[in-house]
Amino acid sequence: MTTPTALIPAQAAARLDDYTVIDVRTPGEYxxxxxxxxxxxxLDHLHTALPALKAAAARxxxxxxxxxxxxxxxxxTTLAAADIPAATLTGGTTAWAGEGHTLHRPDNASAVxxxxxxVRLAAGTLVVAGLALGTRYRPARxxxxxIGGGLIFSAATNTCGMAAALAKLPHNQPRTTDLDATLxxxxx
Numbered sequence: 001m002t003t004p005t006a007l008i009p010a011q012a013a014a015r016l017d018d019y020t021v022i023d024v025r026t027p028g029e030y031x032x033x034x035x036x037x038x039x040x041x042x043l044d045h046l047h048t049a050l051p052a053l054k055a056a057a058a059r060x061x062x063x064x065x066x067x068x069x070x071x072x073x074x075x076x077t078t079l080a081a082a083d084i085p086a087a088t089l090t091g092g093t094t095a096w097a098g099e100g101h102t103l104h105r106p107d108n109a110s111a112v113x114x115x116x117x118x119v120r121l122a123a124g125t126l127v128v129a130g131l132a133l134g135t136r137y138r139p140a141r142x143x144x145x146x147i148g149g150g151l152i153f154s155a156a157t158n159t160c161g162m163a164a165a166l167a168k169l170p171h172n173q174p175r176t177t178d179l180d181a182t183l184x185x186x187x188x
Contacts, residue, residue, distance in 0.1 A: 005076065006090050009099045012063060019063035019087070020056045020186070024075045026172035028112025033103030035065055035089075035096060039182045043071045044167055048179075050082050052186040062086035067093055067114050070158065118166050123147050 012019070012035075021038040023030050030040040041049045043066070056062060062079070064072035064086050072088040079086045089096065097103050113121070130143030154160045166172060 005086075006069075006088050007063065008090050009096045009101055012089050012096070013099075013101050016063075019061050020059075021063045021065055022053070022075070022086075023065045023093075024071050025066050025093075026112070026115060026167055027178065028171050029067060029114050031106055032112055032114070033093060033097065033105050035093065036102060036104050038065060038104075039186060041179070041182060042167065042172075043075055044164070045179060046075055046078055049183055049186070050079075050084070052183040053079060053086075054082070054084050056186040057084045057086065063089060065089045065092060065096075067116060069095075112171055115163050115166065115172075118172075119160060119162050122162055122166060123151060 007015075016036065021035050023034045023038040023040050024043040024046065025034075025040070026042050027040055030038070034040070041053075046053075053062065057079075062084070064075045064079070065088070066072040066075075069088060069090055069092045072092060076086045076088050091098070093103060126147045127144045130140050130145075130147065133140035134144070150161060154162070
């Protein structure tokens, strides 16, 4: 039997114990709610985790998860290039929670907005700033035009440069000890 490349939440819930779940969102997003038993390896740290993921995949199937399914699909493509089979959760944690499945939250976790919400806040703030500054300093309006163009490019290519930049902020970065512990757990 071949492993499917995408699972809807009901399929994943029925077989959750069969999967090693890897959440590729930022640590802040992961802390705000994740699938039971999920390990957090942010997408921008995936290449570092390839040996551990290969070891985990040798023991059983991997399920890649993010908020909506976009980052987990990118992760699955990266893993496939390294000959590591994995499936994705269609619709991500948003669809999972929307169907009434439980999300786990650490007791001491601080609430961090999902990356898509962080992008909307940053883009909106920059557009308004460009327009406001443009009333006094006309070239500042180009900031608003650049953000609008970036959003169009983001939609057309299904990538997001602003999300990549925001992922570098301290609240979106894993503590090295957490990532190391996750990688050790996947290797064992």
